[in-house]
Amino acid sequence: xxxxxxxxxxxxxxxxxxxxxxxxxxxxxxxxxxxxxxxxxxxxxxxxxxxxxxxxxxxxxxxxxxxxxxxxxxxxxxxxxxxxxxxxxxxxxxxxxxxxxxxxxxxxxxxxxxx
Amino acid sequence: xxxxxxxxxxxxxxxxxxxxxxxxxxxxxxxxxxxxxxxxxxxxxxxxxxxxxxxxxxxxxxxxxxxxxxxxxxxxxxxxxxxxxxxxxxxxxxxxxxxxxxxxxxxxxxxx
Numbered sequence: 569x570x571x572x573x574x575x576x577x578x579x580x581x582x583x584x585x586x587x588x589x590x591x592x593x594x595x596x597x598x599x600x601x602x603x604x605x606x607x608x609x610x611x612x613x614x615x616x617x618x619x620x621x622x623x624x625x626x627x628x629x630x631x632x633x634x635x636x637x638x639x640x641x642x643x644x645x646x647x648x649x650x651x652x653x654x655x656x657x658x659x660x661x662x663x664x665x666x667x668x669x670x671x672x673x674x675x676x677x678x679x680x681x682x683x
Numbered sequence: 684x685x686x687x688x689x690x691x692x693x694x695x696x697x698x699x700x701x702x703x704x705x706x707x708x709x710x711x712x713x714x715x716x717x718x719x720x721x722x723x724x725x726x727x728x729x730x731x732x733x734x735x736x737x738x739x740x741x742x743x744x745x746x747x748x749x750x751x752x753x754x755x756x757x758x759x760x761x762x763x764x765x766x767x768x769x770x771x772x773x774x775x776x777x778x779x780x781x782x783x784x785x786x787x788x789x790x791x792x793x794x795x
Contacts, residue, residue, distance in 0.1 A: 618783075673731040
């Protein structure tokens with residue numbers, strides 16, 4: 569069964585960094601286009617990055633608003649994907665989901681950025 | 684970025700009655716490969732989104748047939764033929780044709 573489990577969220581101060589993890593099971597991450605999507609409290613959904621499959625070159629793309637602070641990586645040996653967020657801002661407070669291009673979603677991990 | 688505009692944003696419904704949500708995109712969602720990558724998601728309170736419909740009109744496995752999607756180009760519709768209590772929550776349209784993927788604002792469906 570396909571399953572995605574995020575972890576690594578928590579309470580952090582502005583300017584700090586955090587690495588979120590997405591553990592996949594039931595399929596190989598390396599064969600799949602994966603995205604990170606966030607949802608601020610009471611708000612809508614926003615894609616913050618994508619990594620393509622190995623056959624599509626492992627290309628990583630970021631939307632302009634986050635491209636200087638967000639970094640996606642993948643460890644195929646562990647079937648894990650990561651989202652590194654640097655210089656955290658209060659507006660980064662959100663639940664962060666990993667998703668197979670919207671088809672399947674994890675349960676999310678909450679990141680709270682507060683002084 | 685492609686702007687996705689949903690209407691209405693709030694939809695009170697009576698169980699057993701039909702419901703319809705509109706989604707319009709700021710540019711055509713027809714991909715160069717000929718597909719239209721427009722999906723509909725459902726998010727219950729406190730839960731992750733769940734995809735219901737992909738490529739405009741294809742229901743995901745396990746999605747009741749009371750849900751249907753239609754449309755083309757820039758105008759799309761999600762219809763629920765007979766609303767049930769479990770259908771409450773927020774519905775989002777999502778486009779994956781253009782980078783970055785973008786979402787509608789969400790339509791909150793509640794039971795009258």
